[in-house]
Amino acid sequence: MPFDPTALDTAFKSLAAYDWAADTAPFQMIDAAVIAAAADKALRADLEKRFGALLADGTSRAAKEYVCRKLMMIGTAASVPALAAFLGDTDNSHMARFALERIPGPEAGAALNKALGTVSDALKIGMMSSLASRRDLACVPVLTTLLKGPPLLAIPAANALGTIHSTEAIAALAAADPFAAEGVGEAVVNARLACAESLLAAGKRADALAIYQGLAKAAAGKPDAKAIELAATRGILACADAVAAAS
Amino acid sequence: MKKAQVSLASAATRREFLKLTATAGVATAAPYVITSKALGDATTPPASDRIVMGGIGIGNMGKGDQGAFLGRPDVQYVAVCDVRKKWREEGKARADDKYGNQDCAAYVDFRDLLARGDIDAVHIATPDHWHSIMTIAACRSGKDVYLQKPETLTLREGPLMVSAARRYGRVVSGGSQRVLGDYRGIVDPIWAGEIGNIRSIDISVGGPSMPCYLPAQTTPPDIDWDLWLGPxxxxxxxxxxxxxxxxxxxxxxxxxxxxxxxxxxDWGAHHFGGAIFAADLRELQPSKVTYFPASADGKTAAYVSVTYPNGTELFHNRPASLRPAASITHQGAIQIAGDGKPRAAKPVPRYRNGETSIYGDFIQCVKTRQRPFRDIESAVNTMTAPHMIAIGYRLERSLIWDRASQQFKNDEGANRLLDRARREPWSIS
Incomplete structure (x- = not known):
């Protein structure tokens, strides 16, 4: 459908009244507008303003979801406050993240970080996932604290630290117990292995080797840690391969 | 409900698991009796040599996959998992009928199946939005994986799945049975050098998926809807x-x-898979996406191509009038144009150990630890083409791909579409 600017008002009026059972054809013009906005800053700003107003207007969950999908594509810092307002809302938190996770810039990261400190434990897991996907360094201190807490949050914290794999994240994981109960140890090991792979890929062989050797040493002689020993040994060999390839 | 944690410790092999439970004095529900079936016979290997398998997502393609694995004497099929009661019960019944017992376990939640230390390998045939999460979880719990195509839903998922497979030394096979099964008519002549160097490939298959605006219905009692939706x-x-x-x-x-x-x-995984295999592009990823807008008169629809670093251009639904003469075709769905220049023949890769199906190829690799025909890395590479084409259609513009960084160059709008936020508590890492 080609974009027709004169049809936008009508399309947004339809979207404001939308719920899952309603006809979507009247507002599909908005899809075309979102595509056109990539090359039109004024249109983009106009759309963001309209979307923000809809989020604030008590529209249906279905309409909010549609808006978040579009802001995922074109949202900027200007849309962050309207989206962030839903991060603590059980029904809409995920879709707010759906947009915020993909919006570049510090504002979206700051909103997710702020929510990480305030939302329910169940929603914190989502914040960690999105912050990790963004490789947001600012969340590492909070993740480090969560890593020491109950498994519900320690496991996603370990996963996120492994994805972020900054120097501070690696240090936090190094201080965690690879044999911690209830799945935490498994997540810590996996995260450490992920960090080592990233270091090796970045040419930091000695740092990667230190992680692999640390895991191998921790697992040595433990009959239920053979998989860890195997993965660490495989990593050590990969480091040796990297040396051979470089020489 | 508290879920069993998928433990890295369970990555120990089945034999190690049995040994551990024996030495630890783990209580079992019934005394272990060595049956004649456990010892094997002329056509069935002893239990110790069979690959113990379970299936996750057991309707439609999962049913077919289960049948293929159940039919193998070197597989012991012990568990099914599905969020739908009907498919779960039917899957269990198929296994129980095969073995003449009631031993096949049935799970709603895949984490319960993956927590079992006695299972060597799983096949996964859920909808695509679950593929990466389940495959990574299976690798982390020490299982080898046969994963239905399309292996990925987003571009970010692929490298994470490959990393998980390599990190834990798992065999992970993609699941297009057609790539080697259906396209030999184009693969063999091309690998024999008969059409020379490939100039362009045209694939005709349906387009990308669409948004869903279906109205609400009453959720039936036999489906765990929240778990179906998952991420x-x-x-x-x-x-x-x-x-x-x-x-x-x-x-x-x-x-x-x-x-x-x-x-x-979906069908694209087959056609792209066949064409990319035929052109020997499985180790590459496209470096460029080109969007061709619809003609102003509306007579020609928009179409998209991807170009590989070696110059091969692969078109999706290019109008027939714009295509060069095909050197070779597959049922109209794949048309390949070569330059006709002499090119040395290369041996065509085959399934391992003379196996005639992708299922057999997977089982052979589980036994030997070799990489399967559709190893997850080549599957991920293959799927980058249709995923990039979909992004080209969605954004209606051309793109440049940097394989090293797994990002589009100078296009933050396109990079937003590399992945999508997953609904808590699900994530990939």
Whole structure:
């Protein structure tokens, strides 16, 4: 459908009244507008303003979801406050993240970080996932604290630290117990292995080797840690391969 | 319900598991009796040499996959998992009928199946939005994986799945049985050098998936709807949203963007897989996406191509009038143009150990630890083409791909589409 600017008002009026059972054809013009906005800053700003107003207007969950999908594509810092307002809302938190996770810039990261400190434990897991996907360094201190807490949050914290794999994240994981109960140890090991792979890929062989050797040493002689020993040994060999390839 | 944690410790082999439980004095429900079936016979290997398998997502393609593995004497099939009661019970019944017992366990939640230390390998045939999470979890719990195509739903998922497979030394096979099964008519002559160097490839297959706006229906009692949705956005139940049939016209999950890449990645996994194999591009990823807008007169629809670093250009639904003369074709769906210049023949890769199916190839690799024909890395590489084409259609513009960084160059809008936020508590890492 080609974009027709004169049809936008009508399309947004339809979207404001939308719920899952309603006809979507009247507002599909908005899809075309979102595509056109990539090359039109004024249109983009106009759309963001309209979307923000809809989020604030008590529209249906279905309409909010549609808006978040579009802001995922074109949202900027200007849309962050309207989206962030839903991060603590059980029904809409995920879709707010759906947009915020993909919006570049510090504002979206700051909103997710702020929510990480305030939302329910169940929603914190989502914040960690999105912050990790963004490789947001600012969340590492909070993740480090969560890593020491109950498994519900320690496991996603370990996963996120492994994805972020900054120097501070690696240090936090190094201080965690690879044999911690209830799945935490498994997540810590996996995260450490992920960090080592990233270091090796970045040419930091000695740092990667230190992680692999640390895991191998921790697992040595433990009959239920053979998989860890195997993965660490495989990593050590990969480091040796990297040396051979470089020489 | 508290879920069993998928433990890295369970990555020990089945034999190690049995040894551990024996030495630890773990109580079992019944005394272990060595039966004649356990010892094997002329056609069935002893239990100690069989690959113990379970299946996750056991309707439609999962049913077919289960049948293929159940039919193998070197597989002991012990568990099924599905969020739908009907498919779960039917899957269990198929296994129980095969073995003449009631031993096949049935799970709603895949984490319970993966927590079993006695299972060596799983096959996964859920909707696509679950593939990466389940494959990574299976690798982390020490299972080898046969994963139905399309292996990925987003571009970010692929490298994480490959990393998990390599990190834990798992065999992970993609699941297009057709790539080697159906396209030999183009593969063999091309690998024999008969059409020379490939100039262009045209693939005709349906387009990308679409948004879903279906209304709410009452959720039936035999489906765990929240677990069906998993990492996808919450939406109300509608049978057309989750039906597993093979259509992409709006009456199955294959139609919709939250769960599938549409025909482009569904049948596309076969056609792109066959063409990319034929052109020996499985180790490469495209470096460029070109969007060709519809003609002003509306007579020509928009189409998209991807170009590989070696110069091969692969077109999706290019109008027939614009295509060069084909040197070789596959049922009209794949047309390949070569330059006709002499080119040395190369041996065509085959399934391992003389196996004639991709299922046998997978089982052989589970035994030998070799990489399968559709190893996850080549599957991921293959799927980058239709995923990039879908992004080209969605954004209606051309793109440049940097394989090293796994990012589009100078296009933050395109990079937003590399992945999507997963609904808590699901994530990939």
């Amino acid at each position: 996808a956005p919450w939406e109300p139940y509608n049978s057309g949203r989750c039906d597993g049939n093979y259509g992409t016209g709006g009456n199955s999950w294959r139609s919709y963007i939250d769960y599938s890449g549409g025909s482009l990645t």
